[in-house]
Amino acid sequence: MKHPPTPRRKTGRPLSFDRDAALEKAMLAFWEHGYETTSISDLTAAMGVTAPSIYTAFGDKKRLFLEAMRRYAGDPADLAAAFASASSARQAVAGMLENAARLYTGDATPRGCLLASATATGSKNAADVRDAVAQERRAIRAIIVRRIERDVAAGRLPPETAPPVLADLALAVTQGMSVLARDGADREALLAVARASMTAWPE
Amino acid sequence: MKHPPTPRRKTGRPLSFDRDAALEKAMLAFWEHGYETTSISDLTAAMGVTAPSIYTAFGDKKRLFLEAMRRYAGDPADLAAAFASASSARQAVAGMLENAARLYTGDATPRGCLLASATATGSKNAADVRDAVAQERRAIRAIIVRRIERDVAAGRLPPETAPPVLADLALAVTQGMSVLARDGADREALLAVARASMTAWPE
DNA sequence: CCTGTTTCATATCGAACGCTATGAAACAGC
DNA sequence: GCTGTTTCATAGCGTTCGATATGAAACAGG
Numbered sequence A, B: 001m002k003h004p005p006t007p008r009r010k011t012g013r014p015l016s017f018d019r020d021a022a023l024e025k026a027m028l029a030f031w032e033h034g035y036e037t038t039s040i041s042d043l044t045a046a047m048g049v050t051a052p053s054i055y056t057a058f059g060d061k062k063r064l065f066l067e068a069m070r071r072y073a074g075d076p077a078d079l080a081a082a083f084a085s086a087s088s089a090r091q092a093v094a095g096m097l098e099n100a101a102r103l104y105t106g107d108a109t110p111r112g113c114l115l116a117s118a119t120a121t122g123s124k125n126a127a128d129v130r131d132a133v134a135q136e137r138r139a140i141r142a143i144i145v146r147r148i149e150r151d152v153a154a155g156r157l158p159p160e161t162a163p164p165v166l167a168d169l170a171l172a173v174t175q176g177m178s179v180l181a182r183d184g185a186d187r188e189a190l191l192a193v194a195r196a197s198m199t200a201w202p203e
Numbered sequence C: 001c002c003t004g005t006t007t008c009a010t011a012t013c014g015a016a017c018g019c020t021a022t023g024a025a026a027c028a029g030c
Numbered sequence D: 001g002c003t004g005t006t007t008c009a010t011a012g013c014g015t016t017c018g019a020t021a022t023g024a025a026a027c028a029g030g
Helices: A019-033 A040-047 A051-058 A061-072 A076-085 A089-104 A124-153 A163-182 A187-198 B019-033 B040-047 B051-058 B061-072 B076-085 B089-104 B124-153 B163-182 B187-198
Strands: none
Touching: A019 A040, A019 A051, A019 A061, A040 A051, A040 A061, A051 A061, A061 A124, A076 A089, A076 A124, A089 A124, A089 A163, A089 A187, A124 A163, A163 A187, A163 B163, A163 B187, A187 B163, B019 B040, B019 B051, B019 B061, B040 B051, B040 B061, B051 B061, B061 B124, B076 B089, B076 B124, B089 B124, B089 B163, B089 B187, B124 B163, B163 B187
Protein backbone atom coordinates (compact mmCIF):
# COMPACT_ATOMS: atom_id res chain seq x y z
CA MET A 1 0.00 0.00 0.00
CA LYS A 2 1.56 3.22 -1.18
CA HIS A 3 0.62 6.45 0.50
CA PRO A 4 0.73 9.78 -1.27
CA PRO A 5 4.00 11.56 -0.59
CA THR A 6 3.92 13.37 2.74
CA PRO A 7 3.63 17.08 1.89
CA ARG A 8 7.25 18.24 1.83
CA ARG A 9 8.03 20.39 4.80
CA LYS A 10 10.74 22.90 4.18
CA THR A 11 10.87 24.53 7.57
CA GLY A 12 8.56 26.34 9.94
CA ARG A 13 6.49 25.62 12.98
CA PRO A 14 6.02 21.89 13.50
CA LEU A 15 2.62 20.23 13.29
CA SER A 16 1.04 20.10 16.74
CA PHE A 17 -1.06 16.99 16.09
CA ASP A 18 -0.58 13.49 14.71
CA ARG A 19 -1.73 13.76 11.12
CA ASP A 20 -2.42 10.04 10.70
CA ALA A 21 -4.33 9.81 13.97
CA ALA A 22 -6.44 12.83 13.05
CA LEU A 23 -7.14 11.32 9.65
CA GLU A 24 -8.30 8.11 11.29
CA LYS A 25 -10.61 10.02 13.64
CA ALA A 26 -12.08 11.81 10.65
CA MET A 27 -12.60 8.50 8.88
CA LEU A 28 -14.44 7.10 11.88
CA ALA A 29 -16.67 10.18 12.04
CA PHE A 30 -17.50 9.88 8.32
CA TRP A 31 -18.10 6.16 8.78
CA GLU A 32 -20.61 6.70 11.54
CA HIS A 33 -22.47 9.77 10.31
CA GLY A 34 -21.85 9.88 6.56
CA TYR A 35 -19.99 12.32 4.36
CA GLU A 36 -22.36 15.26 3.99
CA THR A 37 -23.99 14.76 7.39
CA THR A 38 -20.66 15.07 9.22
CA SER A 39 -20.02 18.78 9.68
CA ILE A 40 -16.70 20.53 9.99
CA SER A 41 -17.70 21.20 13.58
CA ASP A 42 -18.16 17.45 14.12
CA LEU A 43 -14.74 16.86 12.59
CA THR A 44 -12.94 19.43 14.74
CA ALA A 45 -14.43 17.76 17.82
CA ALA A 46 -13.57 14.24 16.67
CA MET A 47 -10.09 15.07 15.46
CA GLY A 48 -9.18 17.49 18.23
CA VAL A 49 -7.97 19.94 15.61
CA THR A 50 -9.27 23.42 14.81
CA ALA A 51 -10.86 24.18 11.47
CA PRO A 52 -7.98 26.20 9.98
CA SER A 53 -5.55 23.40 10.84
CA ILE A 54 -7.77 20.86 9.12
CA TYR A 55 -7.85 23.01 6.00
CA THR A 56 -4.10 23.57 5.88
CA ALA A 57 -3.37 19.90 6.53
CA PHE A 58 -5.97 18.24 4.30
CA GLY A 59 -7.27 20.83 1.86
CA ASP A 60 -11.03 20.85 2.23
CA LYS A 61 -13.75 18.51 3.47
CA LYS A 62 -13.95 16.68 0.17
CA ARG A 63 -10.24 15.92 0.00
CA LEU A 64 -10.20 14.97 3.68
CA PHE A 65 -12.89 12.38 3.05
CA LEU A 66 -11.28 10.99 -0.07
CA GLU A 67 -7.90 10.70 1.63
CA ALA A 68 -9.49 8.99 4.64
CA MET A 69 -11.37 6.57 2.40
CA ARG A 70 -8.35 5.66 0.31
CA ARG A 71 -6.16 5.29 3.36
CA TYR A 72 -8.40 3.12 5.51
CA ALA A 73 -11.09 1.53 3.34
CA GLY A 74 -8.54 -0.87 1.95
CA ASP A 75 -6.45 -0.57 -1.15
CA PRO A 76 -8.02 -2.49 -4.06
CA ALA A 77 -4.52 -3.77 -4.79
CA ASP A 78 -4.48 -5.48 -1.42
CA LEU A 79 -7.79 -7.15 -2.12
CA ALA A 80 -6.56 -8.20 -5.53
CA ALA A 81 -3.49 -9.77 -3.95
CA ALA A 82 -5.58 -11.63 -1.41
CA PHE A 83 -7.87 -12.87 -4.14
CA ALA A 84 -4.95 -13.91 -6.32
CA SER A 85 -3.34 -15.96 -3.57
CA ALA A 86 -6.57 -17.60 -2.42
CA SER A 87 -6.94 -21.29 -3.25
CA SER A 88 -10.19 -20.66 -5.10
CA ALA A 89 -12.65 -17.95 -6.01
CA ARG A 90 -15.12 -19.54 -3.65
CA GLN A 91 -12.68 -19.41 -0.78
CA ALA A 92 -11.73 -15.84 -1.60
CA VAL A 93 -15.33 -14.63 -1.63
CA ALA A 94 -16.23 -16.63 1.49
CA GLY A 95 -13.29 -15.01 3.25
CA MET A 96 -14.29 -11.57 2.09
CA LEU A 97 -17.83 -12.04 3.35
CA GLU A 98 -16.62 -13.36 6.70
CA ASN A 99 -14.22 -10.46 7.10
CA ALA A 100 -17.02 -8.05 6.28
CA ALA A 101 -19.35 -9.69 8.81
CA ARG A 102 -16.70 -9.33 11.50
CA LEU A 103 -15.72 -5.80 10.52
CA TYR A 104 -19.30 -4.52 10.46
CA THR A 105 -19.95 -5.80 13.97
CA GLY A 106 -16.61 -4.94 15.55
CA ASP A 107 -16.30 -2.64 18.53
CA ALA A 108 -13.31 -0.71 17.18
CA THR A 109 -15.29 0.79 14.33
CA PRO A 110 -18.86 1.98 13.70
CA ARG A 111 -21.43 -0.55 12.55
CA GLY A 112 -21.76 -1.31 8.89
CA CYS A 113 -19.57 -0.39 5.96
CA LEU A 114 -18.00 2.98 5.20
CA LEU A 115 -18.15 2.41 1.44
CA ALA A 116 -21.78 1.32 1.55
CA SER A 117 -23.24 3.96 3.82
CA ALA A 118 -21.18 7.15 3.91
CA THR A 119 -22.44 8.33 0.51
CA ALA A 120 -25.56 6.23 0.02
CA THR A 121 -27.40 9.41 -0.92
CA GLY A 122 -26.57 13.09 -1.03
CA SER A 123 -27.08 16.47 -2.62
CA LYS A 124 -25.86 17.45 -6.05
CA ASN A 125 -22.89 19.24 -4.49
CA ALA A 126 -21.48 15.89 -3.42
CA ALA A 127 -22.07 13.99 -6.65
CA ASP A 128 -18.35 13.76 -7.33
CA VAL A 129 -17.67 12.26 -3.91
CA ARG A 130 -20.41 9.69 -4.44
CA ASP A 131 -18.87 8.85 -7.80
CA ALA A 132 -15.46 8.34 -6.21
CA VAL A 133 -16.92 5.91 -3.67
CA ALA A 134 -18.87 4.12 -6.39
CA GLN A 135 -15.64 3.83 -8.33
CA GLU A 136 -14.11 2.08 -5.33
CA ARG A 137 -16.99 -0.39 -5.26
CA ARG A 138 -16.64 -1.00 -8.97
CA ALA A 139 -12.95 -1.76 -8.54
CA ILE A 140 -13.80 -4.38 -5.93
CA ARG A 141 -16.41 -5.88 -8.21
CA ALA A 142 -13.92 -6.15 -11.06
CA ILE A 143 -11.49 -8.04 -8.83
CA ILE A 144 -14.17 -10.54 -7.81
CA VAL A 145 -15.34 -11.05 -11.38
CA ARG A 146 -11.82 -11.71 -12.61
CA ARG A 147 -11.10 -14.22 -9.86
CA ILE A 148 -14.27 -16.16 -10.66
CA GLU A 149 -13.47 -16.08 -14.37
CA ARG A 150 -10.09 -17.56 -13.57
CA ASP A 151 -11.67 -20.50 -11.76
CA VAL A 152 -14.15 -21.05 -14.57
CA ALA A 153 -11.35 -21.05 -17.12
CA ALA A 154 -9.40 -23.50 -14.95
CA GLY A 155 -12.40 -25.83 -14.77
CA ARG A 156 -12.71 -25.30 -11.02
CA LEU A 157 -16.18 -23.90 -11.56
CA PRO A 158 -18.75 -25.22 -14.07
CA PRO A 159 -18.53 -23.62 -17.53
CA GLU A 160 -22.11 -22.33 -17.30
CA THR A 161 -21.18 -20.22 -14.27
CA ALA A 162 -21.91 -16.51 -14.74
CA PRO A 163 -19.08 -14.65 -12.99
CA PRO A 164 -20.81 -11.24 -12.92
CA VAL A 165 -23.87 -12.75 -11.23
CA LEU A 166 -21.87 -14.43 -8.48
CA ALA A 167 -19.83 -11.25 -8.02
CA ASP A 168 -22.94 -9.09 -7.81
CA LEU A 169 -24.44 -11.52 -5.32
CA ALA A 170 -21.35 -11.27 -3.14
CA LEU A 171 -21.42 -7.47 -3.37
CA ALA A 172 -25.12 -7.29 -2.62
CA VAL A 173 -24.75 -9.55 0.42
CA THR A 174 -21.81 -7.50 1.64
CA GLN A 175 -23.61 -4.20 1.36
CA GLY A 176 -26.83 -5.67 2.66
CA MET A 177 -25.01 -6.94 5.73
CA SER A 178 -23.97 -3.35 6.33
CA VAL A 179 -27.59 -2.32 6.70
CA LEU A 180 -28.34 -5.33 8.89
CA ALA A 181 -25.42 -4.44 11.14
CA ARG A 182 -26.63 -0.85 11.45
CA ASP A 183 -30.05 -2.17 12.40
CA GLY A 184 -28.50 -4.10 15.25
CA ALA A 185 -27.86 -7.57 13.86
CA ASP A 186 -25.10 -9.32 15.81
CA ARG A 187 -21.96 -10.94 14.48
CA GLU A 188 -23.36 -14.47 14.42
CA ALA A 189 -26.37 -13.37 12.39
CA LEU A 190 -24.12 -11.75 9.79
CA LEU A 191 -21.80 -14.73 9.63
CA ALA A 192 -24.81 -16.98 9.10
CA VAL A 193 -26.01 -14.78 6.24
CA ALA A 194 -22.55 -14.85 4.69
CA ARG A 195 -22.39 -18.65 4.88
CA ALA A 196 -25.94 -19.06 3.60
CA SER A 197 -25.22 -16.89 0.58
CA MET A 198 -22.26 -19.12 -0.30
CA THR A 199 -24.56 -22.11 -0.68
CA ALA A 200 -25.83 -20.39 -3.80
CA TRP A 201 -22.50 -21.16 -5.44
CA PRO A 202 -22.38 -24.14 -7.82
CA GLU A 203 -21.16 -27.61 -6.71
CA MET B 1 -54.00 0.58 3.57
CA LYS B 2 -55.45 3.16 5.90
CA HIS B 3 -54.40 6.76 5.59
CA PRO B 4 -54.39 9.19 8.48
CA PRO B 5 -57.61 11.22 8.53
CA THR B 6 -57.38 14.19 6.23
CA PRO B 7 -56.99 17.27 8.47
CA ARG B 8 -60.59 18.43 8.94
CA ARG B 9 -61.25 21.63 7.07
CA LYS B 10 -63.86 23.82 8.64
CA THR B 11 -63.85 26.66 6.19
CA GLY B 12 -61.46 29.14 4.67
CA ARG B 13 -59.37 29.59 1.56
CA PRO B 14 -59.00 26.33 -0.36
CA LEU B 15 -55.70 24.58 -0.84
CA SER B 16 -54.07 25.72 -4.07
CA PHE B 17 -52.13 22.52 -4.69
CA ASP B 18 -52.77 18.77 -4.79
CA ARG B 19 -51.65 17.56 -1.39
CA ASP B 20 -51.14 13.94 -2.48
CA ALA B 21 -49.22 14.93 -5.60
CA ALA B 22 -46.99 17.25 -3.58
CA LEU B 23 -46.38 14.48 -1.05
CA GLU B 24 -45.35 12.12 -3.83
CA LYS B 25 -42.94 14.68 -5.26
CA ALA B 26 -41.41 15.09 -1.82
CA MET B 27 -41.06 11.33 -1.49
CA LEU B 28 -39.25 11.13 -4.82
CA ALA B 29 -36.88 13.92 -3.76
CA PHE B 30 -36.11 12.15 -0.49
CA TRP B 31 -35.68 8.87 -2.38
CA GLU B 32 -33.12 10.35 -4.72
CA HIS B 33 -31.14 12.59 -2.40
CA GLY B 34 -31.78 11.26 1.10
CA TYR B 35 -33.55 12.73 4.08
CA GLU B 36 -31.04 15.17 5.55
CA THR B 37 -29.42 15.97 2.23
CA THR B 38 -32.70 17.12 0.70
CA SER B 39 -33.18 20.75 1.73
CA ILE B 40 -36.43 22.63 2.17
CA SER B 41 -35.35 24.61 -0.87
CA ASP B 42 -35.06 21.35 -2.85
CA LEU B 43 -38.51 20.36 -1.65
CA THR B 44 -40.17 23.65 -2.60
CA ALA B 45 -38.71 23.25 -6.09
CA ALA B 46 -39.76 19.61 -6.41
CA MET B 47 -43.22 20.06 -4.94
CA GLY B 48 -43.99 23.42 -6.54
CA VAL B 49 -45.12 24.70 -3.16
CA THR B 50 -43.68 27.53 -1.07
CA ALA B 51 -42.10 26.83 2.28
CA PRO B 52 -44.89 28.23 4.49
CA SER B 53 -47.44 26.12 2.60
CA ILE B 54 -45.35 23.01 3.18
CA TYR B 55 -45.21 23.72 6.88
CA THR B 56 -48.94 24.38 7.24
CA ALA B 57 -49.81 21.29 5.21
CA PHE B 58 -47.30 18.78 6.58
CA GLY B 59 -45.89 20.14 9.85
CA ASP B 60 -42.14 20.12 9.48
CA LYS B 61 -39.52 18.36 7.39
CA LYS B 62 -39.43 15.37 9.71
CA ARG B 63 -43.17 14.76 9.60
CA LEU B 64 -43.22 15.33 5.85
CA PHE B 65 -40.65 12.60 5.38
CA LEU B 66 -42.36 10.17 7.72
CA GLU B 67 -45.72 10.72 6.08
CA ALA B 68 -44.19 10.25 2.64
CA MET B 69 -42.44 7.08 3.73
CA ARG B 70 -45.53 5.56 5.32
CA ARG B 71 -47.69 6.51 2.39
CA TYR B 72 -45.54 5.28 -0.45
CA ALA B 73 -42.96 2.83 0.89
CA GLY B 74 -45.63 0.22 1.26
CA ASP B 75 -47.73 -0.61 4.24
CA PRO B 76 -46.29 -3.60 6.15
CA ALA B 77 -49.86 -4.88 6.37
CA ASP B 78 -49.95 -5.13 2.57
CA LEU B 79 -46.72 -7.11 2.53
CA ALA B 80 -48.05 -9.34 5.27
CA ALA B 81 -51.18 -10.01 3.23
CA ALA B 82 -49.15 -10.83 0.14
CA PHE B 83 -46.96 -13.17 2.14
CA ALA B 84 -49.95 -14.81 3.78
CA SER B 85 -51.63 -15.52 0.46
CA ALA B 86 -48.47 -16.76 -1.26
CA SER B 87 -48.29 -20.46 -1.96
CA SER B 88 -45.02 -20.79 -0.05
CA ALA B 89 -42.44 -18.79 1.82
CA ARG B 90 -40.02 -19.44 -0.98
CA GLN B 91 -42.42 -18.08 -3.55
CA ALA B 92 -43.22 -15.08 -1.41
CA VAL B 93 -39.57 -14.15 -0.94
CA ALA B 94 -38.73 -14.80 -4.59
CA GLY B 95 -41.57 -12.50 -5.55
CA MET B 96 -40.40 -9.83 -3.14
CA LEU B 97 -36.88 -9.95 -4.54
CA GLU B 98 -38.12 -9.80 -8.11
CA ASN B 99 -40.36 -6.84 -7.32
CA ALA B 100 -37.46 -5.09 -5.64
CA ALA B 101 -35.19 -5.73 -8.63
CA ARG B 102 -37.78 -4.21 -10.94
CA LEU B 103 -38.61 -1.30 -8.65
CA TYR B 104 -34.97 -0.32 -8.13
CA THR B 105 -34.33 -0.16 -11.86
CA GLY B 106 -37.62 1.41 -12.96
CA ASP B 107 -37.80 4.71 -14.80
CA ALA B 108 -40.69 6.10 -12.77
CA THR B 109 -38.67 6.27 -9.56
CA PRO B 110 -35.06 6.94 -8.55
CA ARG B 111 -32.63 4.05 -8.51
CA GLY B 112 -32.36 1.89 -5.45
CA CYS B 113 -34.53 1.68 -2.37
CA LEU B 114 -35.96 4.55 -0.34
CA LEU B 115 -35.86 2.58 2.89
CA ALA B 116 -32.29 1.43 2.34
CA SER B 117 -30.69 4.67 1.26
CA ALA B 118 -32.61 7.74 2.46
CA THR B 119 -31.33 7.44 6.02
CA ALA B 120 -28.31 5.16 5.64
CA THR B 121 -26.34 7.62 7.73
CA GLY B 122 -26.98 11.00 9.29
CA SER B 123 -26.35 13.45 12.07
CA LYS B 124 -27.55 13.06 15.62
CA ASN B 125 -30.41 15.46 14.93
CA ALA B 126 -31.97 12.88 12.63
CA ALA B 127 -31.50 9.84 14.84
CA ASP B 128 -35.22 9.52 15.42
CA VAL B 129 -35.95 9.53 11.70
CA ARG B 130 -33.34 6.83 11.15
CA ASP B 131 -34.94 4.80 13.91
CA ALA B 132 -38.34 5.13 12.29
CA VAL B 133 -36.99 3.84 8.98
CA ALA B 134 -35.14 1.03 10.76
CA GLN B 135 -38.40 0.15 12.46
CA GLU B 136 -39.99 -0.21 9.05
CA ARG B 137 -37.23 -2.58 7.97
CA ARG B 138 -37.63 -4.61 11.16
CA ALA B 139 -41.35 -4.93 10.50
CA ILE B 140 -40.62 -6.34 7.05
CA ARG B 141 -38.11 -8.76 8.54
CA ALA B 142 -40.64 -10.01 11.08
CA ILE B 143 -43.13 -10.73 8.32
CA ILE B 144 -40.58 -12.77 6.38
CA VAL B 145 -39.47 -14.68 9.45
CA ARG B 146 -43.04 -15.59 10.34
CA ARG B 147 -43.84 -16.79 6.83
CA ILE B 148 -40.78 -19.04 6.79
CA GLU B 149 -41.61 -20.38 10.23
CA ARG B 150 -45.06 -21.27 8.95
CA ASP B 151 -43.60 -23.33 6.12
CA VAL B 152 -41.17 -25.05 8.47
CA ALA B 153 -44.01 -25.91 10.84
CA ALA B 154 -46.04 -27.23 7.92
CA GLY B 155 -43.16 -29.42 6.80
CA ARG B 156 -42.79 -27.50 3.54
CA LEU B 157 -39.24 -26.58 4.55
CA PRO B 158 -36.76 -28.91 6.32
CA PRO B 159 -36.95 -28.77 10.12
CA GLU B 160 -33.31 -27.69 10.40
CA THR B 161 -34.12 -24.51 8.45
CA ALA B 162 -33.20 -21.33 10.32
CA PRO B 163 -35.93 -18.79 9.46
CA PRO B 164 -34.02 -15.73 10.73
CA VAL B 165 -31.03 -16.59 8.56
CA LEU B 166 -33.08 -16.96 5.38
CA ALA B 167 -34.96 -13.78 6.22
CA ASP B 168 -31.75 -11.85 6.84
CA LEU B 169 -30.34 -13.18 3.59
CA ALA B 170 -33.39 -11.95 1.72
CA LEU B 171 -33.15 -8.56 3.41
CA ALA B 172 -29.43 -8.28 2.75
CA VAL B 173 -29.87 -9.15 -0.92
CA THR B 174 -32.71 -6.64 -1.20
CA GLN B 175 -30.76 -3.80 0.33
CA GLY B 176 -27.59 -4.81 -1.46
CA MET B 177 -29.44 -4.68 -4.77
CA SER B 178 -30.30 -1.10 -3.91
CA VAL B 179 -26.61 -0.19 -3.88
CA LEU B 180 -26.00 -2.13 -7.08
CA ALA B 181 -28.85 -0.28 -8.77
CA ARG B 182 -27.47 3.08 -7.67
CA ASP B 183 -24.11 2.06 -9.09
CA GLY B 184 -25.73 1.50 -12.45
CA ALA B 185 -26.54 -2.22 -12.53
CA ASP B 186 -29.34 -2.93 -14.98
CA ARG B 187 -32.58 -4.78 -14.36
CA GLU B 188 -31.36 -8.12 -15.73
CA ALA B 189 -28.33 -8.05 -13.43
CA LEU B 190 -30.51 -7.48 -10.40
CA LEU B 191 -32.99 -10.17 -11.40
CA ALA B 192 -30.09 -12.58 -11.81
CA VAL B 193 -28.81 -11.74 -8.33
CA ALA B 194 -32.29 -12.24 -6.90
CA ARG B 195 -32.64 -15.64 -8.57
CA ALA B 196 -29.13 -16.70 -7.59
CA SER B 197 -29.77 -15.86 -3.95
CA MET B 198 -32.84 -18.09 -3.98
CA THR B 199 -30.69 -21.12 -4.82
CA ALA B 200 -29.38 -20.80 -1.28
CA TRP B 201 -32.76 -22.01 -0.05
CA PRO B 202 -33.06 -25.66 1.01
CA GLU B 203 -34.47 -28.40 -1.28
C1' DC C 1 19.67 37.12 16.80
C1' DC C 2 17.47 37.80 12.58
C1' DT C 3 14.94 36.20 8.47
C1' DG C 4 11.93 33.07 6.21
C1' DT C 5 8.57 29.66 6.56
C1' DT C 6 4.89 27.17 8.48
C1' DT C 7 1.33 26.36 11.98
C1' DC C 8 -1.12 28.24 15.67
C1' DA C 9 -5.64 30.21 17.98
C1' DT C 10 -9.13 33.66 17.44
C1' DA C 11 -12.63 35.65 15.12
C1' DT C 12 -15.12 35.76 11.84
C1' DC C 13 -17.03 35.59 6.53
C1' DG C 14 -21.00 34.99 3.06
C1' DA C 15 -24.22 31.41 1.99
C1' DA C 16 -27.45 28.04 3.01
C1' DC C 17 -30.03 25.83 6.54
C1' DG C 18 -34.90 24.88 8.80
C1' DC C 19 -38.49 27.57 9.90
C1' DT C 20 -41.86 31.53 10.75
C1' DA C 21 -43.99 36.42 11.29
C1' DT C 22 -46.93 39.24 8.63
C1' DG C 23 -50.70 40.91 6.17
C1' DA C 24 -53.33 40.34 1.92
C1' DA C 25 -56.41 37.00 -0.52
C1' DA C 26 -60.03 33.41 -0.97
C1' DC C 27 -63.38 30.75 0.62
C1' DA C 28 -68.18 29.24 3.98
C1' DG C 29 -71.82 30.67 6.84
C1' DC C 30 -75.11 34.00 8.13
C1' DG D 1 -71.82 42.24 2.60
C1' DC D 2 -69.92 41.23 6.78
C1' DT D 3 -67.39 37.92 9.89
C1' DG D 4 -64.54 34.06 10.78
C1' DT D 5 -61.31 30.87 9.10
C1' DT D 6 -57.72 29.16 6.31
C1' DT D 7 -54.11 29.62 2.75
C1' DC D 8 -51.48 32.68 0.14
C1' DA D 9 -46.86 35.17 -1.21
C1' DT D 10 -43.27 38.02 0.61
C1' DA D 11 -39.75 38.71 3.50
C1' DG D 12 -36.78 37.58 6.93
C1' DC D 13 -35.84 35.21 11.51
C1' DG D 14 -31.74 32.89 14.19
C1' DT D 15 -28.55 29.16 13.45
C1' DT D 16 -25.29 26.38 11.27
C1' DC D 17 -22.77 25.41 7.18
C1' DG D 18 -17.98 25.14 4.78
C1' DA D 19 -14.21 27.88 4.55
C1' DT D 20 -10.76 32.10 5.71
C1' DA D 21 -8.45 36.51 7.14
C1' DT D 22 -5.45 37.83 10.63
C1' DG D 23 -1.55 38.20 13.39
C1' DA D 24 1.05 35.89 17.03
C1' DA D 25 3.93 31.69 17.90
C1' DA D 26 7.37 28.04 16.81
C1' DC D 27 10.66 26.16 14.28
C1' DA D 28 15.37 25.90 10.55
C1' DG D 29 19.04 28.13 8.39
C1' DG D 30 22.43 31.70 8.32
